[in-house]
Amino acid sequence: MAVRAEAGQKAVTARYGMWFFLYTEFILFGMLFLLYSVFRYRFPADFHAGAMEENILTGSVNTAVLLTSSLTMALAISAVKKGNNRLSAGLQLLTMALGIGFLCIKAYEWYVKIVKGLYPGSPVLLKMHPGEIIYFGLYYTMTGLHGLHLFAGVAVTAYMFYFTIKGRISADNCARLENTGLYWHFVDMVWMFLFPLFYLIT
């Protein structure tokens, strides 16, 4: 009984820790969103022009990919809670694959821009309007930081995958996986704001 109560207590503690951590992440991204809103207010036309460079098709596909990955992550947690570690491991693998897929599409978008000479400090960019320079500065910073977070999410999920197949995550001991899920959904949510702010403002 004591062991079980202790595991319950540990899960509560872990959940507190993860929520607090997400608050700090919220502020970290929040500051960038704040800077975005200040500059967007100052250069509305330039932001409009900058957003014309975005490929709305790849952006939409990426949004769908990431949303699906959140679904598979949530299903992976449900599967563990129902005692089906094999199914959960499979779903986690799918989640990781979708995450990596997102990063690949993102890398492709960056590649297309860089080939055009649109990267921070590039001669092409420096000839453009100040607001457009800022737009692309924000674009690379925010999607870059988001990509790094997603990459970290994939790495942590890989650990969880290992724990799941080794049986170290189970129905009464899945706080780690739940926390990974919380983090994953948070990163997903950040994208839900990045997508309209960079792709849909044309």
Add this chain to the structure above:
Amino acid sequence: MGEGGEGEGIGKDKSYLENAGGRSGIAAWMLSTDHKRIGVMYLAALMSFFGVGVVLGLVLRLNMLHPGAIMNAQQYNETFSLHGVIMLFLVIIPGIPAAFGNFFLPIMLGARDVAFPRLNRLTWWIYLTGAAIVLASIFLNNVNPPDTGWTFYVPYSIRSQTNVSLAALGVFVLGFTSILTGLNFVTTIHTMRARGMTWFRLPLFAWTLYATGWVQMLATPVLAITLLLVVLGRNFGIGLFNPARGGDPIMYEHSFWTYSHPAVYIMVLPAMGIISEVIPVFARKAIFGYKFIVFAALAIAGVGYAVWGHHMFVSGMSDNARVVFSFLTFLVAVPTGVKVFNWVATLYKGSIRMDVPLYWAVTFIFLFSIGGLSGLIMGALAPNIDVHGTYFIAAHIHYVVFGSVGPAIFAGLHYWFPKMFGKMYNQRRAKLGWLIFFIGFNVLYFPMFILGLKGMPRRWFDYPPRFHTGQVIATVGSWILAAGLIIIFGNLIGALFKGEKAPADPWGGRTLEWQTSSPPPAENFSGALPVMEEAGYGAEEA
């Protein structure tokens, strides 16, 4: 609970200093997850960096005796930048939570450790990494150390050819120490309190760590992203703060102070916590207005978030914004004043025992009042324009940060030293050190108020002759201050080796740390965890 003396040497009852968890040598410390060992390591690191910062400060004062004799202007800029970066980011911001918070929070709550012991150890390693990066910025790359001041203001920090990127990266890494320590403590307070330790029975030091923990979590990420943008601006051409690329340097100042003003409360709140512990013990009285002190701490943490604009009154802001920021700044003074009155009221009609910790606690109140009241002068819009960027500011920051948090750390050090190391120090020598420190401090920094009012700008390498007398007095003060510090630390370090054995409760303290042996066993309490049947020291029953 173990009453008095050390354990009998069997397993769990051995003190944390003897119980190395099966490791030996340096690994027994570096790999330990014991919050007490981690706290002691932080204390040692903080005091070492403090020594470095003091030496840099002495050199700065020496230059002002005869500008140009020992260093040139560029070296002066680098020295004051390093002095600021080391003192603020390596010493005083991690300061009390990292050292005393780690050691005492779990004991005060009646717990065996913090909520996430391994994360705590990782945090300590991150601190060392960040410190190493900051120090590397002095020596690496054949570039000069940063010369921007500790504030890294753009556009100069983007243009400066010195090692700004590395120093900013080091501060960025140190930010994780703050965030993770705050996260760990807030979680610990939520989930690890002993049975019967209700929120309003918490020791006030724990309450201030709680308020501080929230500020650490919610303010530090702002600094992280801001410094990241400076590094990106220097190395990758992203110019969000660079006017040549459409960016806005004022946005840097806003972002920077959105962190750095709350950071003042990261330093001061736990200092207030120590004072709230020390005063009732030595006044032999319950603390006056426990709940008021608690809510004042939370109010300071909350309102402190919304006053950053007062650092920027002359940077370019609308009049409306300035009036609002000025008003909010005055508002912070209210809960701060509440605390000061509560401490004084606790002393009133107490049967006061004048031991060393109380000397320091009263010194805190005195110097903090000077520092705080001078803050009101700058918080008012009209005088601000006059004293902005002068020695007045330098005097103010030193009264608040060094003159208040410093004595609070010394109060904590002298109060808890017997508990941490199981040794008593020489009280007479400690009082002598206090006296010399107190004199030296005021001789050093009070003339700066006057110099500032007369127009001496801060950070200047040279000055017109009319400021010479004040500069000489301040420099002499710095020597007296240093002598005081040598006596204080000499006394404490000597006590580590030659001090008499300390009893479990030398002062008559009533919080839980005094109910376990000195030094505490590895598991904090030999036997079962304590159960709080009634309110602790001073906390009135609701």
